[in-house]
Amino acid sequence: MTDIEKPTNFIQQIITADLEAGRVKEVVTRFPPEPNGYLHIGHAKSICLNFGLAEQFGGTCNLRFDDTNPEKEDDEYVQAIIEDVRWLGFDWGGEPRFASDYFGQLYSWAQQLISDGKAYICELNAEQMREYRGTLTEVGKNSPYRERPAAKSLELLEQMKVGAIDEGAMTLRAKIDMSSPNINMRDPVIYRIKKIPHHRTGDEWNIYPAYDFAHGQEDAIEGVTHSVCTLEFAANRPLYEWFTSNLPLPSIPRQYEFGRLNLNYTMTSKRKLKQLVDEGHVDGWNDPRMPTISGLRRRGVTAASVREFCDSLAVAKTDGIVDVAQFEHFIREDLNNNASRAMCVLNPLKITLSNYPKDQQELLVAPGHPNRDDLPSRELPFTRELYIDRNDFNEDTTLSRKKFKRLVIGEYVRLRSGYVIRADEVLKDATGEIIELICSYIPGTVGQDPPEGVRPRGVIHWVSATNSVDCDLYCYEKLFTVAAPDAGEESFIDHLNPDSLQIIKQCKAELGLAGAEVGQHFQFEREGYYAIDAKHSSAGKLVFNRTIALR
The missing domain is CATH 3.90.800.10 (Glutamyl-tRNA Synthetase; Domain 3)
Structure with a gap:
């Protein structure tokens, strides 16, 4: 083994000792879900551990469904679990076992x-x-x-x-x-x-x-050498061993327990998650607010970030609670490194460039990623009429540049990957609401310093008003308002966050997003990380889920 592969947790130490002593010739682990619900982030740790151990020691890991209770099990759950394990990047070789x-x-x-x-x-x-x-x-x-x-x-x-x-x-x-x-x-x-x-x-x-009777015997039939499970099964181990020692089994597996993954602001009881689904509090098992693997995938979380997060967790003999911010760090880190950049205006305000030709259109070039040459550049249609975000303009011309680094009347900003513009006039409707800005652009400022005396306050994002795409954004927050929703005397239902989903309609996105597909990830510059929603998007209708906000 290399230095990187040296044992770092107690299970790796056990396996290493078993191999060196000749007690085990080939490592066989297993992931044995009961098909009575969808897998969640807690299962992801077990998946990564069991498949990871087999991979590290050159062995195999079986996917086996412990389908001993027909009252609660369904083939829908079987297929969902298979999809989830594959999405995480693991292969059990051959057909799943049951x-x-x-x-x-x-x-x-x-x-x-x-x-x-x-x-x-x-x-x-x-x-x-x-x-x-x-x-x-x-x-x-x-x-x-x-x-x-x-x-x-x-x-x-x-x-x-x-x-x-x-x-x-x-x-x-x-x-x-x-x-x-x-x-x-x-x-x-x-x-x-x-x-x-x-x-x-x-x-x-x-x-x-019963599960306790079947589990050890299934391990023995499959030649499992290290049956790794979470701590709640520690009290069941004597029974596991009683059965394996009192039957003529083809092999004698051993059970080892580790601390399960508990995230704050999250609940991983399949029974309670099913209640959320059955009572209509969420949009199914794969609702992007759910801690299920399918919910995380639909939200736009990447398999790589889930694996990196799980690999970062201690494999110990005690349970603990992990701050959800730690998981969010890995999600954000992966998307920051790999998500293509794009611009989307959430609260559009029209601007007209009075000195730009009416029928002219330029295709400006923007990088697909600031640090990734392998991601293709984007073409941004630039036209006389544009949209900026309403929050990027303020009528108060007394605001300092340090306090407000965006657009005010008589001053300049740079459009991301585009020209420097100046706000000249505000147009309002009869109620006094701003409906349009009249601006002017400074020629020759794409990728170039502006002329002397022109000092932009900052950089803002934009899209063409005549050559962009409409989209809706589903912005998600924590599903629960308290760190431990299923603790205490109150029902976890009482702790549901009424603001866990905000839908923003009629956003304007750059034209290149018209061809976005499920599985692609984008950083909407200055807004957050987004991915196409697999359920609500359709031909002619773009719906993006916010995976996570920017830092």
């Missing part, structure tokens, strides 16, 4: 646990099971069905499987230790009856394995 691929094998292993006296069919209902389980301070007590003969449990399991038993009437439980201080070890349920069609297996099964 827990449902292994239902037959898992059922056979459940039968073996019964035959070995390590599992039994229990007829306690959910409420009784909670009562028998005990509490953190009180041990549980054995189910009255715990010593049921193996033959009878095998018979009942088969009846459960073929649909002869009602939902809730029976479960298959592992026989472990009802007095264990770890409640997960108190005879956990490993199969439940669910007479619900599965998104892949249809009506083939009437029972489904």
